[in-house]
Amino acid sequence: MIGSKRKGLGVITTAAIATSALLISAIPAHAEVGVSSSEIKLGITVPQTGPAATGYNKVAPAMKAYFAYVNANGGVNGRKINLIIKDDKYIPQEAINMTNELILKDKVMAIVGALGTANNLAVASKVQIASRGVPSLFVNTGYSGFADKKKFPTTFALFPSYAMEAKAIAAYLKENLPTAKTCVLLQNDDFGADAAAGFKTGGVTFTETVKYVSGTQSSATGQTWIGKFATAKCEVVVLFGVGTANAIALGVAAAGGYKPQWILGSVGSDVTTIKATLNNPQATALMNGAIGASWAPDSADLTDEYAKQFREINTTYNAGAVFDNNVMVGMSEGLLIVQALRAAGTNPTRKSLIAAIEKKGSTFASAGYSALGYSATSHVGQTGFWFGKYNLAGELKSVDGKYTMYTTDSAAGPVVKTEQKRLPMPAKGLPSN
Amino acid sequence: MHSLRRLFLFIISSLILLALSLKVEELRVYQGAQIAIYALGISSIVLLTGYSGQVSLGNGAFMAIGAYSAALTQIHWHLPLFVTFIVGTFSAALAGAILGGGAARLSGPYLAGATLALAVGLPTLANQFTIFNGETGLDYTAGTPPTWFGESFTLYKWFFWIALINVMLMMFFLRNITSSRYGRTWKALRGNPVAAQLSGIQVGGSKVLAFTISAGVAGLAGTLLGMIGFVGPTGFGLGLSFALVTGAVLSGVTSLAGSMLGAVVLVAIPELASVVAHRLGDTERVTSNLPGLIMSTLLILTVLFTPNGPAEQIRKHKARKQ
Numbered sequence: 162m163i164g165s166k167r168k169g170l171g172v173i174t175t176a177a178i179a180t181s182a183l184l185i186s187a188i189p190a191h192a193e194v195g196v197s198s199s200e201i202k203l204g205i206t207v208p209q210t211g212p213a214a215t216g217y218n219k220v221a222p223a224m225k226a227y228f229a230y231v232n233a234n235g236g237v238n239g240r241k242i243n244l245i246i247k248d249d250k251y252i253p254q255e256a257i258n259m260t261n262e263l264i265l266k267d268k269v270m271a272i273v274g275a276l277g278t279a280n281n282l283a284v285a286s287k288v289q290i291a292s293r294g295v296p297s298l299f300v301n302t303g304y305s306g307f308a309d310k311k312k313f314p315t316t317f318a319l320f321p322s323y324a325m326e327a328k329a330i331a332a333y334l335k336e337n338l339p340t341a342k343t344c345v346l347l348q349n350d351d352f353g354a355d356a357a358a359g360f361k362t363g364g365v366t367f368t369e370t371v372k373y374v375s376g377t378q379s380s381a382t383g384q385t386w387i388g389k390f391a392t393a394k395c396e397v398v399v400l401f402g403v404g405t406a407n408a409i410a411l412g413v414a415a416a417g418g419y420k421p422q423w424i425l426g427s428v429g430s431d432v433t434t435i436k437a438t439l440n441n442p443q444a445t446a447l448m449n450g451a452i453g454a455s456w457a458p459d460s461a462d463l464t465d466e467y468a469k470q471f472r473e474i475n476t477t478y479n480a481g482a483v484f485d486n487n488v489m490v491g492m493s494e495g496l497l498i499v500q501a502l503r504a505a506g507t508n509p510t511r512k513s514l515i516a517a518i519e520k521k522g523s524t525f526a527s528a529g530y531s532a533l534g535y536s537a538t539s540h541v542g543q544t545g546f547w548f549g550k551y552n553l554a555g556e557l558k559s560v561d562g563k564y565t566m567y568t569t570d571s572a573a574g575p576v577v578k579t580e581q582k583r584l585p586m587p588a589k590g591l592p593s594n
Numbered sequence: 595m596h597s598l599r600r601l602f603l604f605i606i607s608s609l610i611l612l613a614l615s616l617k618v619e620e621l622r623v624y625q626g627a628q629i630a631i632y633a634l635g636i637s638s639i640v641l642l643t644g645y646s647g648q649v650s651l652g653n654g655a656f657m658a659i660g661a662y663s664a665a666l667t668q669i670h671w672h673l674p675l676f677v678t679f680i681v682g683t684f685s686a687a688l689a690g691a692i693l694g695g696g697a698a699r700l701s702g703p704y705l706a707g708a709t710l711a712l713a714v715g716l717p718t719l720a721n722q723f724t725i726f727n728g729e730t731g732l733d734y735t736a737g738t739p740p741t742w743f744g745e746s747f748t749l750y751k752w753f754f755w756i757a758l759i760n761v762m763l764m765m766f767f768l769r770n771i772t773s774s775r776y777g778r779t780w781k782a783l784r785g786n787p788v789a790a791q792l793s794g795i796q797v798g799g800s801k802v803l804a805f806t807i808s809a810g811v812a813g814l815a816g817t818l819l820g821m822i823g824f825v826g827p828t829g830f831g832l833g834l835s836f837a838l839v840t841g842a843v844l845s846g847v848t849s850l851a852g853s854m855l856g857a858v859v860l861v862a863i864p865e866l867a868s869v870v871a872h873r874l875g876d877t878e879r880v881t882s883n884l885p886g887l888i889m890s891t892l893l894i895l896t897v898l899f900t901p902n903g904p905a906e907q908i909r910k911h912k913a914r915k916q
Contacts, residue, residue, distance in 0.1 A: 209881070210881060210882035211882070248881060248882075252828045253731065253824040253826060253828060253829065254823045254824040254828065254829050257823055257824060258864075261621055261624055262621065265619065265620050265621035265624075266621050278730065279729055279730045279731060279826065282730060282733070283731070283823075283824045283826075286733050286735060287735075287822065287823060287824070289738075289749055292738065292749070349721055349728050349729075350727075350728040350729040350730050351727075351728075351730040374718070374721040374722075374728070374729075375721075375728070375729045376729070377721075
């Protein structure tokens with residue numbers, strides 16, 4: 162009897178050990194949220210519908226198309242990237258709700274390319290992605306505050322900040338148009354405030370500063386802006402608004418016969434947005450002769466290896482989408498994300514992903530013309546702008562064939578001029594780092 | 595119901611909900627906090643419309659006043675969180691008292707129009723004065739949960755607990771005031787203002803009081819919404835005011851208890867729409883219009899079949915059976 166009990170216990174123990182061993186062997190060595198043996202889940206919040214969707218709604222599908230291309234070529238260390246796109250309508254509360262869904266319901270490994278200053282700030286504060294350890298890679302905003310590593314330890318910027326751009330424009334103005342009566346159009350939020358601080362640091366005094374409330378841009382408000390610029394006899398007008406605002410300013414000015422030298426900020430110079438806002442396919446003609454600042458090549462530049470490769474991928478994997486700067490941004494971010502995931506090791510975790518960008522991020526290939534500034538102490542990406550002139554088709558062309566970068570920081574550092582320098586595009590657009 | 599028994603019921607149901615929050619997923623806890631806050635917002639309309647017979651399409655504006663006041667006092671004066679809740683509630687109540695003075699002279703569509711103008715106009719003020727920080731809004735925070743709650747007590751459980759306790763306290767107050775002589779006065783006003791006046795009720799004063807309390811309740815709801823969400827103009831737009839009115843109609847404008855049902859619907863519809871839109875292929879036309887379509891259909895069905903709300907319909911059905 163005792164013997165049979167012992168035998169029974171032995172069977173149970175053996176079965177328990179065998180089951181445990183089976184279970185343990187079934188668990189991957191590094192189980193991370195959003196990472197399985199076959200897939201890496203990422204999430205993005207962008208305005209896919211609503212007033213701000215024009216242009217911006219092309220960024221996420223472009224990124225997804227680039228990932229589809231990478232997946233078709235073996236993925237990242239054998240894992241396919243699954244990008245989940247959420248529409249935040251450009252409303253911060255929606256961004257909070259959608260990010261919650263991505264992190265808590267879809268269980269993504271990281272948020273990538275989240276768009277909008279207010280949205281990213283709201284998410285950082287209320288979802289507290291930093292305390293959750295969720296990486297927010299290459300946010301789609303130039304707000305300089307995201308470079309504060311202490312405040313946003315898991316957030317990485319890609320674009321040069323609005324303050325950097327304003328400082329670069331200030332330096333360009335001093336150099337090329339020192340005596341002109343200069344005026345500026347700014348958005349009345351952190352986007353505009355960041356730029357205003359940069360212009361101030363850059364030492365520019367504007368004859369007229371017009372601030373508009375985001376979302377109120379219309380033909381009627383445009384008449385007021387242009388009226389103010391014309392009354393102040395502005396010879397140079399810096400349009401540092403979003404695409405819809407800049408388009409309205411250009412349209413109203415053209416209708417009224419007002420022709421200053423325009424300088425277009427990089428945020429509001431997207432051709433697709435300008436054409437859609439003015440509901441006129443020929444609207445790019447209004448940009449003709451305007452000076453523009455940009456941190457990357459123009460998407461229409463067929464000689465650029467990045468633009469050329471992305472254009473090819475777009476044709477095959479992003480059916481029907483016209484290749485423009487929004488598509489270029491989406492794919493550029495995708496290229497960086499793939500390099501970051503590869504650098505994070507064969508079994509990437511949220512921690513190893515952040516550590517990889519801090520350690521190796523400055524060596525990643527990027528379409529931007531300035532060096533990436535990622536390090537253990539900096540989450541800043543691109544740091545410089547080049548200046549060119551728009552042609553009739555709305556393409557930004559270098560005046561002398563050179564790409565002189567005006568590189569600076571978001572604080573009081575000087576603006577340094579250097580020739581563009583970047584790493585070559587990885588073979589076939591597929592990182593092998 | 596005896597007030598002591600009512601108090602006991604409120605405490606028990608609060609404890610059950612708090613305990614439940616420890617067992618469900620974090621996303622559901624966040625949605626739970628949203629439901630509690632929307633229920634309070636809807637209650638502010640139920641009190642005003644269902645009890646005193648006044649129509650307000652602008653309670654979202656009072657929510658904004660509450661949220662902005664609380665956020666500003668936290669940012670500039672570093673007041674403790676619970677004090678900011680009081681500030682938010684009373685600021686909105688003060689605004690309600692001021693507006694109520696004018697509103698007492700208006701009725702029907704004129705009052706609806708005046709409150710609608712408030713809902714449209716007030717959020718835009720945030721873009722006119724730098725103190726409100728424009729579209730970026732204000733960072734109003736409840737901080738992180740105390741460490742002695744343990745690691746498993748997550749941020750959203752913290753949000754839920756704070757929201758629920760505040761909502762239940764305010765609901766208890768509302769339940770008591772509506773069954774007091776003030777509640778009876780408002781009901782008399784709603785039924786027949788002339789008869790109420792002949793019975794010695796001060797029509798103007800009673801209306802202003804209802805408006806003030808309703809605004810204060812909305813102010814607390816707004817403060818809590820700002821705590822878990824976004825304090826900025828887009829957070830308190832016209833859509834919020836309309837959503838609250840819709841929630842009030844869905845839950846039956848005369849039922850405080852039914853406000854929970856309206857709140858559940860408000861939170862559930864976007865998720866339901868997202869699931870359906872996904873099945874239909876996620877086209878822009880579907881995803882952007884489906885939530886509105888579902889909400890409007892529900893609203894029409896409610897008005898047609900249960901004009902006093904499902905809760906009231908069930909109660910009547912039971913009464914008929916007896």
